[in-house]
Amino acid sequence: MTPDIRPLIAGNWKMHGTRSSLSELKAMAEGFAQYAGNADGLICPPATLLHEAAATVRGLAFSIGGQDCHAEEKGAHTGDISAEMLADCGAAHVIVGHSERRTDHGESDETVAKKARAAWRAGLVAIICIGETRDQREAGETLRVLSRQISGSVPDEATAHNTVIAYEPVWAIGTGLTPTADDVAEAHAHLRAELRQRLGEKAERMRILYGGSVKPSNAAELLAVPNVDGALVGGASLKADDFLGIARAAAQR
Numbered sequence: 001m002t003p004d005i006r007p008l009i010a011g012n013w014k015m016h017g018t019r020s021s022l023s024e025l026k027a028m029a030e031g032f033a034q035y036a037g038n039a040d041g042l043i044c045p046p047a048t049l050l051h052e053a054a055a056t057v058r059g060l061a062f063s064i065g066g067q068d069c070h071a072e073e074k075g076a077h078t079g080d081i082s083a084e085m086l087a088d089c090g091a092a093h094v095i096v097g098h099s100e101r102r103t104d105h106g107e108s109d110e111t112v113a114k115k116a117r118a119a120w121r122a123g124l125v126a127i128i129c130i131g132e133t134r135d136q137r138e139a140g141e142t143l144r145v146l147s148r149q150i151s152g153s154v155p156d157e158a159t160a161h162n163t164v165i166a167y168e169p170v171w172a173i174g175t176g177l178t179p180t181a182d183d184v185a186e187a188h189a190h191l192r193a194e195l196r197q198r199l200g201e202k203a204e205r206m207r208i209l210y211g212g213s214v215k216p217s218n219a220a221e222l223l224a225v226p227n228v229d230g231a232l233v234g235g236a237s238l239k240a241d242d243f244l245g246i247a248r249a250a251a252q253r
């Protein structure tokens, strides 16, 4: 954790959830109330649920976000969704550059930077994801890859208010594997230094989340690492008990 930065516990539901899942969301948002003040809570459901999800958490200290957005505001882009549309549905954040988008849809750092700008244009906080693959880690390239991704995916206009960075080692996503606390510390310190060099003072309070197989059982250890300012949670964000277990660890730090 970074002193004075309130941690963000963000859930990414990926391609999971139908309207029947909204009761689980309600339980999460209501349960999160006990941690409000010590942690911020966010769920990014599939776009089909955004509008009802925003209505479900209305009046609770809890946010809703999108999982991706198109770089443009509108146009002939069948199947795509703009940041403005997400905002119109009640989203406050949007994830951009998730490794599954980079892999499944061939998104480059340049595309991700454009999407981050689109998020800001619509008044959303951009959660910009980066992370090395297993091959890159085994080749000792992790820090170099992270530098390249930060420099290509994070526009100069990024501030601690409009941007959250999420470090998600690709090999840790959905595998049950996590880096050691020392490895997480090294990556996050490197990211903070890179951001400081790029953005100056603004970088000090920018949240850097860790993502990849975060669960209630490992959350306390991961969230205690210096420069880890919250978590981006996949599988464990689908169940209120798991998500709230992670929130508890964040609030008790």
Ligand SMILES: O=C(CO)COP(=O)(O)O
Residues within 6 Å of the ligand: 012, 098, 168, 172, 173, 174, 175, 176, 211, 212, 213, 214, 232, 233, 234, 235, 236
């Ligand atoms: O990709 C992730 C969140 O964006 C992490 O997913 P898991 O928590 O399921 O490993």
